[in-house]
Amino acid sequence: YARKFLEGFTGFLQTDGYKAYGMVPGVTRVGCHAHARRMFLDAIKAMGKDKASVRGTLAYKGLSYYNQLFALEDKFSTMSPQDRYQARLEQSKKLLEALKKWLHETQKIVVAKSKLGEAINYSINQWPYLVAFLQDANLETSTNRVLSSSLGNPHLSSGMSCCNAH
Numbered sequence: 805y806a807r808k809f810l811e812g813f814t815g816f817l818q819t820d821g822y823k824a825y826g827m828v829p830g831v832t833r834v835g836c837h838a839h840a841r842r843m844f845l846d847a848i849k850a851m852g853k854d855k856a857s858v859r860g861t862l863a864y865k866g867l868s869y870y871n872q873l874f875a876l877e878d879k880f881s882t883m884s885p886q887d888r889y890q891a892r893l894e895q896s897k898k899l900l901e902a903l904k905k906w907l908h909e910t911q912k913i914v915v916a917k918s919k920l921g922e923a924i925n926y927s928i929n930q931w932p933y934l935v936a937f938l939q940d941a942n943l944e945t946s947t948n949r950v951l952s953s954s955l956g957n958p959h960l961s962s963g964m965s966c967c968n969a970h
Contacts (some may be wrong), residue, residue, distance in 0.1 A: 816940065818947055821930050835933030838946035841870035843923035850919040862910055863920045866927075869903040877945050889941035900935055903927075 810817070810828045818834040819825045825833055847863040858864045876896050880888045907928050914921045927934065937943040 816936075816943055818937075818944060819933075820947065821926060821933075832936060832939070833933045834936040834943055835930045836945075836947045837870055837873060837934060840923070840927045840930060840934060841867065841874070841946075843919075843926050844870065847919035847923045862914065863923070865906065866903075866910070866920070866923060869899065869906065872899055873903075873945060885941035892938055892941065897935075897938055900938075904931065 806822070806825050807827050807829075810831070813828075814830040815832070816834050817825060817828060817831040818836065820836050820839045825831075844863050844867040848858050848861070848867065851858060851861065851863065853861075873896060876891075876899065880891050880896075883891060907924050911921070911924050911928065914924060916922075916925060937945050
């Protein structure tokens with residue numbers, strides 16, 4: 805369905821991890837950090853601990869990387885595209901490299917089928933798409949803006965945005 809719906813489209817395609825988007829020719833997929841972040845929130849909720857006791861957990865550590873990324877993006881939001889692109893390469897990329905290292909190290913010590921294991925595996929499996937936003941300052945780190953403004957469009961409210969930016 806995604807392939808047929810997007811037939812003829814070329815450019816950046818920002819989506820959640822739905823595998824069908826990988827079969828769309830002529831697009832550069834861009835992942836959604838909000839989806840990845842939400843999986844760490846789910847891992848924290850699954851622990852059933854009170855807020856204060858989750859701070860030292862691995863799930864909280866993963867969540868904190870995503871929180872830092874969103875804080876950086878918030879800081880960059882008023883910059884020109886050229887300045888935002890440079891800031892991302894200097895700051896976001898460094899943070900993402902640390903996150904990637906942490907994901908691979910932590911993956912070795914958690915149960916793959918646990919909520920935390922699923923969150924880690926999702927981020928690792930989506931990695932090429934999660935870092936694709938670094939290619940263009942006009943790309944978003946998540947589909948949140950599209951989802952909040954889709955106004956009932958069933959395609960956009962499914963977690964997809966398109967940009968003919970490249």
